[in-house]
Amino acid sequence: MSKVGLLMPGVADRPEGLRELRLHGRLTFFNGPVYWVVVAVVVAFALALPSFGSTFLISNLTSFYLNLPLTLGLALLWGYAGILSFGQMAFFSIAGYSYAVLAINFGGGSWTLLAATLAVAVGMVVAAAFGYFVFFGRVSGLIAPVLTFVLTLILETFLGQTAGPEWKIGSAPLGGYNGMTNIPSVEIAGMTFNGLTAPLYYLVVLISLAIFLGMRVVANRRVGHVLAAIQIDVERCELLGHDVRIYQLWVFVIAAGAASLSGVLYVSWGNYITPANAGMLAATLPVLWVAVGGRASFTAVVLSTVGLQFASNWLAAFGGQYSLLLMGALLLLTMMFAPGGLVVGLIGALRARFS
Amino acid sequence: MDGIIANIVYQFAVNWAFLALAALGLIVILGMIDIINLAHGEFIMLGAYTTALLVHAGVPFFLTIPLAMVAVGLFGVLTERLIIRRFYDNKLIALVATFGLSLILSQGVFLILGPFLPAVRMPFGGFKYGGYSFSTYYSILPIVALCAMAAMWLLFYKTRLGIEMRATMQNPEMARALGVRTSRIYAITFGVGSALAGLTGAVYAPTTSIVPLFGAEFIAPAFIVVVIGGGMDPLLGTATSAFFLAVVSTPLSYTVSDFAGRIGLLTAALVIMRILPKGFSYYLHRPMRSLRALAGMRM
């Protein structure tokens, strides 16, 4: 395989593919003109919202939307390539912490953009190193999730014991379990992207949209077909001449990059990050969101990521102690009766009825 | 000097017992029916709660251990029948579903029984040797772990049920063709694994406070043991990987710090994973079998 092929499998094999975008095709669940009209209306509505929504709504929606890159990455990783990962929150945290350390040391201002870029790169590099062990070790499909789970828990343990003065990088103390506070928000051209104002909202919506479309392109291109083939049968895929390990590593790093982006946006939103972002519950939540919507459909994942956070927030505010119980029940019942996800299951059933 | 050696042996044995008991139920289920039960920690918690409730109702502690095993075992059978059974063709989904189950169990216990139950008093006292004192109860935990493994070995290799279980594990279709009721075997296997989790919960109940997140401390060690043990041969895998991990972490915890011990454990796990990705049991299983064949033993 060529060098380009290493960086982005599938591209080198089909250079003409660069010219066509392939926003829809056989490997995306939702297609067709009606669908795109609905998407356009939803995006337009989302972009218009700050002009009439309350500060609270905008701030809260920003917090929900900023998880979209992370869950879309997980959808590609799990729904397409068949690799279940509990590690997305680990890369989220690594990038969040990296951004915090860099932004504090740079002293905020427009340097924060560089900090954000470097932070995402750090997340992807760590993912590449970890992914090398997992995929080049040819760990079985059932053990890989366990390893990502362990990775996340180690990260939490490590970050938790950094309260001492020796854990100070430049002028930024890592802060142990209390985490890091007073982190500057991302600032571009004098505009501050913090959690109480509209700019961050727009930024998050646009980034999520870009990643959503990008993921659809990846899925419908050759690389998406190979990933889907790997999920179905690894051996057969290798016999066809694909180096499965490289594809797996690549998709793992891409997903980690998306998660890293979420991490940076989260820090810019709340000016705060703690090891609990890599804790047991935090690590499993994205899996819950993706599973309930439908892991093999980006649209379903967007709906469930936002919808379930709304539900969880609402339940926490009004359901008191029952919220975790209800989330657990929802997950269990979805997996039992619509293992492909609620949205996918529902639309699939409707389609079957009307076709 | 005697004291120091005794102390290191004691610590090693206690470590090993913890790792082995944390993982045994999980690895039996993984090895036999290829399901990872993310609610494993909550099954352990149910064992501890059963013991605590019975002890507070006046049942002698040692009698509560088999009762906890039976209770959690039956709960496991029920779980398999109602939930796990649906997922044999998509095992990753089982992992997600059991996570949902774990949320329900820990939060349900919290809502029904409150934030904690009063502790169970630890039986026996301690003994002194070479200037150090040791806990008698902790000293018998490795023996408990060994007994549990011996019982599993007898079950797997010396009973008809065990043969049917191993047959189902190796080739379900063939087993079915030969008249084994594999669906029943799956339920029993899941029940046995759950009962082992119940045992772990019961025997560790006196060592800590009884809270809904009781199982959380067992989860990460159990997973590490399972990852490097592998599911090829559950008993061999658990025993050897717990042994290896205890060998690495005990001296580090003792001489440096518990944090060093923990980091050592994880580093060792990563290295082993890269060298022996299928786990200890895969690489040990065959040599053992050829050894037995050489000695003229019947497998």
Add this chain to the structure above:
Amino acid sequence: MFDRESTTQAAANTKADPPAQPSQPAATRRRLLQGAVAAGITASSLAVFSRSVQAKSTEPIKIGLLEDQSGNIALYALPKLHAAQLAIKEINDGFTLISGPTGFGGTAAPDGAYKGGFYKEAEDVLVPSGDKGIMGRQLTFYAPDTQSDNRKFQELGRRLILQDKVDVIFGADASSEREALRPIIDQTKTLYFYANQYEGGVADKYTFCTGAVPEQQIIPVMQYMIPKFGKRIYILAADYNFGQLSASWTKVMAPILGGEVVAEEFIPLSVSDFTATIARVQKVKPDWLMMFITGQNHGNYYPQANAAHARFPMASSITLAQGYEHKRFAPPALAGMHSAVSYMEEIATPRNKKFVERFHKMFPHEPYIQQEANATYAAVHLYAAAARLAGSVDRAAVTEVLESGIGVEAPSGWLFMDPATHHTSEYIRIARAGEDHSISFVTQWPSLEPWWLRRLGVNLVSKPEFKQYTPQDDPRFRKA
């Protein structure tokens, strides 16, 4: 950054406002608070402080309670939530804790009689306020479940402030939860009470702390332990912020108090097996152990050490009073534990017995009323008293009263809100757990001040700040 902006804003407020409380005769206000004078006079004599209240005078006052009702911290946070609910009910029913701007010493003795150096204890500190609610406005509370999840604190904090528009927030247990909340508190300039014992150092114009800090707990317990058991101290601390900072307090204070730290050990929160630790302690054979271990896993130390017959006298600033370990573990696991506590349910004063009775009447199934419940209960009553004095629930107006030298008679004793640092003085007792886990109080300090932030030059009245100081900011700690 929002910090700078809000600093100037707050400074401007301070300048524009009329001179603060102390010019008012203290006695008048005390009488007011004890309900002797009707609410009408309150309004007229304190008219300077009433701003925009009249417009919505019949609307209920909204109290935000952010406590973990599920998850691993619920064990510690549920009694706090219930304590706040009890206080709100009492305020609505027309009661208040005795309160007033009388400084560190506390309020005057009820009949002027002094006994044993201190005034005779009042039979009960809950008295009629002559006011149903605050200035006739009932209190309602919003109590979403934060699920022991920092992120829920960020989101639900925003919900309470921006959506429900609460007038004040009480809550957060772990320091990480408080730090999750503080950015939004500061950005929106919301009044916030943190009622937990913690590692100290928060200097925030909008935050008021009613829990004990290291100088109020670690020094007293060392002062008691060193002459009694000996100078050789072994520190066992959880490897996180609270454990590490408490350990450095112990190390810095040991030479001054005649002690010597012979070993210290930090244990990750995830460790639950203490065999190696117990062996090391047995090898060193200290005179006593300073315990800063915490959390569910670390609780295992006590039964394990006890089973191994590794029994040493123990001291702590967190055990017993926060996680009620003496109720949760089977005796004699905690025998010989000495803890500096700001409150425990077992305190045998008449006022506390009345409080415990009221608490259990409202929450019959409460397993234990711990020190944070006392701190929360006192904080809610203190807030109501201050708002009543301010004649308004406006943040700046209430803050001025809270910075006027006001205090409150809590079930534990007198809590004085230090204007400069926004921390309270505490009534500290050394609680000792016996073989059967019965609690005895072996000595006490009726009014210990929170002095460390003042030593660093913090004065939130003249110089508003929004940060948390660490021992690294103190030259004495840097040297050690």
